[in-house]
Amino acid sequence: MDISLIVPVYNEAEVLYAFFERLNGVFSSSEELKDLEYEVICVDDGSTDSTPSILEDLLSRDSRIKLISFSRNFGKEAAMFAGLKFASGKCAVPIDADLQDPPELIAEFVKKWREGFDMVYGVRVERSGDSPAKRKTAELFYKIYNSLSERPIPRNTGDFRLIDRRVIDAILKLHERSIFMKGIFNWVGFKSVGVPYDRPERVSGGSKWNYWKLWNFALDGITASSTIPLRIWTYIGGAIASITGIYALYIALRTIVCGVDVPGYASLFVSILFFGSVQLIALGIFGEYLGRIVAEVKGRPLYVIEKISSNLAEPKE
Ligand code: UDP
Numbered sequence: 590m591d592i593s594l595i596v597p598v599y600n601e602a603e604v605l606y607a608f609f610e611r612l613n614g615v616f617s618s619s620e621e622l623k624d625l626e627y628e629v630i631c632v633d634d635g636s637t638d639s640t641p642s643i644l645e646d647l648l649s650r651d652s653r654i655k656l657i658s659f660s661r662n663f664g665k666e667a668a669m670f671a672g673l674k675f676a677s678g679k680c681a682v683p684i685d686a687d688l689q690d691p692p693e694l695i696a697e698f699v700k701k702w703r704e705g706f707d708m709v710y711g712v713r714v715e716r717s718g719d720s721p722a723k724r725k726t727a728e729l730f731y732k733i734y735n736s737l738s739e740r741p742i743p744r745n746t747g748d749f750r751l752i753d754r755r756v757i758d759a760i761l762k763l764h765e766r767s768i769f770m771k772g773i774f775n776w777v778g779f780k781s782v783g784v785p786y787d788r789p790e791r792v793s794g795g796s797k798w799n800y801w802k803l804w805n806f807a808l809d810g811i812t813a814s815s816t817i818p819l820r821i822w823t824y825i826g827g828a829i830a831s832i833t834g835i836y837a838l839y840i841a842l843r844t845i846v847c848g849v850d851v852p853g854y855a856s857l858f859v860s861i862l863f864f865g866s867v868q869l870i871a872l873g874i875f876g877e878y879l880g881r882i883v884a885e886v887k888g889r890p891l892y893v894i895e896k897i898s899s900n901l902a903e904p905k906e
């Protein structure tokens with residue numbers, strides 16, 4: 590097998606046929622891809638619409654299409670991880686089913702791969718498919734993530750990329766529970782290159798993300814890649830303590846020179862609230878990490894598989 594496409598699918602009934610039609614078109618017409626042997630591993634992430642029956646139908650018509658069905662919705666990250674585990678290709682390409690990742694780009698990925706790159710990632714030049722608010726918050730996330738993490742992620746990259754077998758094997762050796770694929774792709778290293786593309790709008794249906802999900806996803810990403818939010822409190826505490834020391838000295842001197850000063854209710858109240866909140870924020874951040882430690886210690890699997898299609902072999906452990 591040359592190339593394994595990994596398609597996480599969650600309630601995509603409206604787009605699946607169009608997706609496979611376009612994908613097959615690309616593989617049969619592109620010079621770069623024509624001779625490649627490929628498989629398409631669909632991971633049904635607990636869809637509740639007619640996605641499963643559509644997938645069965647596609648499967649019965651094309652033996653290159655394979656299917657892993659989860660017992661419920663576990664999220665895109667888990668779906669991609671499962672796909673990578675079952676992939677038998679010399680390289681893999683995670684690709685969204687909603688046609689926001691243009692399949693035509695795979696040809697360019699493969700070209701770069703043949704030139705010797707282990708990872709070729711798509712860079713979204715034009716994100717007109719996303720709302721301005723989503724673009725702004727995404728930008729803010731990258732800014733914060735990159736200033737905290739030891740390995741900054743290239744801006745405007747998604748999961749759409751080609752990764753060589755060496756990278757897949759490196760990723761599969763990781764045992765963490767809270768996976769943030771973009772961070773992991775980047776963490777493993779290897780020779781990488783970006784290919785620019787325009788990210789179109791979803792052909793149909795809606796994004797599976799809402800802001801609350803995205804916020805938690807961002808927290809997962811940051812806590813998985815950095816411990817700086819845990820450690821800054823020493824310095825914040827130190828800084829506040831020094832300022833308090835100077836202020837205390839000032840009050841003492843002023844009392845000696847000008848006598849006792851009784852008013853101060855407002856400033857007292859404000860500072861109590863201020864330090865109370867600072868402490869609660871610190872505790873909250875500890876909680877974010879602690880919760881994830883609990884998840885890691887429990888060591889539950891990332892996903893539960895209900896069934897796999899008969900043309901898919903169990904991966905070697
Ligand atoms: N997806 C998934 N599980 C989920 C949410 C999404 O497998 O819980 C899949 C979805 O079917 C699609 C891809 O992940 O193929 C990207 O999802 P979406 O288009 O909603 O994300 P966006 O493009 O808005 O980032």
Ligand code: MG
Nearest residue numbers: 685687689791
């Ligand atoms: Mg999408």
